[in-house]
Amino acid sequence: MPQGNGEKIYIIDDDRDIVFAVQTMLQLSGYQIETSLNGDILERLLVEPARSAPAIILVDMLLSGKNGCDLIIALRQCTHTRHIPVIMLSAYPYGKQRALNAGADAFLSKPFQMRELLACIKRLLSSQAREAT
Numbered sequence: 156m157p158q159g160n161g162e163k164i165y166i167i168d169d170d171r172d173i174v175f176a177v178q179t180m181l182q183l184s185g186y187q188i189e190t191s192l193n194g195d196i197l198e199r200l201l202v203e204p205a206r207s208a209p210a211i212i213l214v215d216m217l218l219s220g221k222n223g224c225d226l227i228i229a230l231r232q233c234t235h236t237r238h239i240p241v242i243m244l245s246a247y248p249y250g251k252q253r254a255l256n257a258g259a260d261a262f263l264s265k266p267f268q269m270r271e272l273l274a275c276i277k278r279l280l281s282s283q284a285r286e287a288t
Contacts, residue, residue, distance in 0.1 A: 159185030162210035166190045167197060167226070168244065169219045177213065180269045183232070185214035186276075193199035194221045201233050208239060210283070211276055216245035217252060224250075228267060240279040242272075 164186050167181045168174050171192065188197060189209070200208065212230070214222040223243060243254035246265040253263045261284045263273050 158273065161185060161187055162280065163187045163189065163207065164178055164276070165196055165200075165209040165214075166214040167192075167194050167218065169193060169217075171217075172217070172245075177269075180273075181276075184273060188208070192219070193219065194218050194223075194226050195229065197226050200236060201229055210239075211279055212239055212241045213272075214241060216243055216247060216250050222259065224253055224259075227254070227257040227259055230285065238283075240283060242275055242279070250288045 159181070160282040164181055166174055166177055174190050176190065178190055180236060181188050191197070192236070194214070197212070197214070212224045216227055223245075225235050226244070227241050230241065231240065241258065242261045242263060243250075243259040244263050244265055244267070245254070248264040251262040262280055263272060263275060
């Protein structure tokens, strides 16, 4: 079952149940996980370039007091984070184009299948590895 090689993934979602389910599945699949219920982990990443950056970021569109699209825009404007692939998660499929316009690399509508998320992560990591060579 493991397909990851210990790559770090950030999960930013204000729904604790979603965070727990996704975190558990990704850890079982061989990934290291850091979570945030409000996006503060991304704000720290923006101001601390020495911080160990994640391989991929999963972010919910609507967070408590924050907008996932605004976080993606901030990531894309920062030289040391603009290369990190971002998957937008949302219960609102109408937000797909907005997320992609903000700079998301992929969009998954909730509820999603874990195999769908794993395939998306694998695709983005493979694409990133090809670009690095």
